[in-house]
Amino acid sequence: MLVHICCSVDSHFFMEKLQQEFPDEKLVGFFYDPNIHPYSEYRLRLLDVERSCKKLGIELIEGPYDFENWMDAVRGLEKEPEKGSRCEVCFDKRFEVSAHKALELGEKSMTTTLLVSPLKSQEQLKKSGDAFHASHGVEFIAFDYRKNGGTADQARVSKEQQLYRQDYCGCIYGLSMQRDQQHRLMDEMFSPLSRQILPASIEERLELYHLRNTLEESNTPYRIVKERFLNYRLMRSLLKAGDTIIPSYPLFYSTTNRTQTQGSIEFCIGEQHFLNRDEVRFITLDTFNTLTSSSYKNVKELMFNPISVGSEISLRARFTGSAFNTSAIIVVDEIPTAKITLLLETKTYDDTKEQLIISE
Structure with missing residues (x-):
């Protein structure tokens, strides 16, 4: 049959x-x-x-x-x-x-x-x-x-x-x-050009179930459990210095109060440069490379071949000292000196995802 x-x-x-x-x-x-x-x-x-x-x-x-x-x-x-x-x-x-x-x-x-x-x-x-x-x-x-x-x-x-x-x-x-x-975001249809594996995405589940099969082949005990977390999707972003569009990379969980923000760099603390509006921060690619042990030549390269989401969240916590911070942190080749216009459209929402735990 x-x-x-x-x-x-x-x-x-x-x-x-x-x-x-x-x-x-x-x-x-x-x-x-x-x-x-x-x-x-x-x-x-x-x-x-x-x-x-x-x-x-x-x-x-x-x-x-x-x-x-x-x-x-x-x-x-x-x-x-x-x-x-x-x-x-x-x-x-x-x-x-x-x-x-x-x-x-x-x-x-x-x-x-x-x-x-x-x-x-x-x-x-x-x-x-x-x-x-x-x-x-x-x-x-x-x-x-x-x-x-x-x-x-x-x-x-x-x-x-x-x-x-x-x-x-x-x-x-x-x-x-x-x-x-x-009334949920159809995040199944999000597939970044960067091919970064996003939390609770189909690609993340594919990795998890491939790992499950590998563990079974080696007779390693495991459990698949669900957990709640705050999910995030970047819809679109654009950064202009004056009238010039410049390459930029928002770290995961970067949000702003409004879709478009305008302002200028007000002060600097260490490697972070603070905009005078909407709690936006900028860091240079050199700083990013140093703190993530990366060797990107420019931000465009980072945009199309990023580090993992987990590594981005760890870097965010290092800068802000909080796992719950959602201020926009933008990576740029050089800190802009002209007036800044930042367009940042994002979604943050409660979600669940699967986690594979290896039993001992």
């Missing part, structure tokens, strides 16, 4: 149940989810599915990530709600490719782990599956593992197995509507 897989949270429990009820059935996992966006999220979910299938001893095949074709398929349905017409088209797209894969492998039946997701309509899934049974000759079997406490068992299994538990279906349209309803 070919089993279309959407994510490990659904698939691990679902395939465990299949193995228990059909011990003589050969299961082949097929990960085909071009709806998942951004691509880093796709990689993260695939990574977790690979680990899950390995634990269960199930062969896994990865389908193509034809995101552009999926976008064409759902064009015009961008505003549809969860479980609406867009989801039907999305199921049809994934079932069609899965059915062709089943035929290619000589499988006569298929199912999908989407059936166990409480966010999906089983009736929609059955409708799509039955349609492809009629047109392709591949029987779609709709297992209902939600009933009789199945959803609670699924949550228990996902915690016990320390699976990656995403909080959106995968598609960009569902994500944007969900974040709007939650």
Whole structure:
């Protein structure tokens, strides 16, 4: 039987149940989810599915990530709600490719782990599956593992197995509507040109789950726990000295009272130069290099190849003496002498992130 897989949270429990009820059935996992966006999220979910299938001893095949074709398929349905017409088209797209894969492998039946997701309509899934049974000759079997406490068992299994538990279906349209309803920043879509790993980002989770797999291979005990923290995203920044735009680099957690601030350097204490407005401070690249043991030639180089966020926060604490300081600290090649205009648009917000703790 070919089993279309959407994510490990659904698939691990679902395939465990299949193995228990059909011990003589050969299961082949097929990960085909071009709806998942951004691509880093796709990689993260695939990574977790690979680990899950390995634990269960199930062969896994990865389908193509034809995101552009999926976008064409759902064009015009961008505003549809969860479980609406867009989801039907999305199921049809994934079932069609899965059915062709089943035929290619000589499988006569298929199912999908989407059936166990409480966010999906089983009736929609059955409708799509039955349609492809009629047109392709591949029987779609709709297992209902939600009933009789199945959803609670699924949550228990996902915690016990320390699976990656995403909080959106995968598609960009569902994500944007969900974040709007939650009044939350859609920070999943932030991807700095500098490729710096941001806190609570998909890229940070990718690193964490890669580490988890490495620890498991070496039989090192660990736990994944969640923690609350103050998150931060830089939306845009620009610094002008007089009428000239000059390269600048705001340290993590740099904020101002207003988006645009104008002023001049009022005084200097040690390596810090203080603006006469909005608690803004400037440091030179030479100072930055010295205190971080770096060797950047200019601020432009720093902008596109920064140090880690953790190192920036440590440098901030060194200057301010406080882990809670959010004054703007701007790195420049040389301290400006002309009138300064600083544009700094940021978001700070309560958030949670995962942390991997190695047990002793």
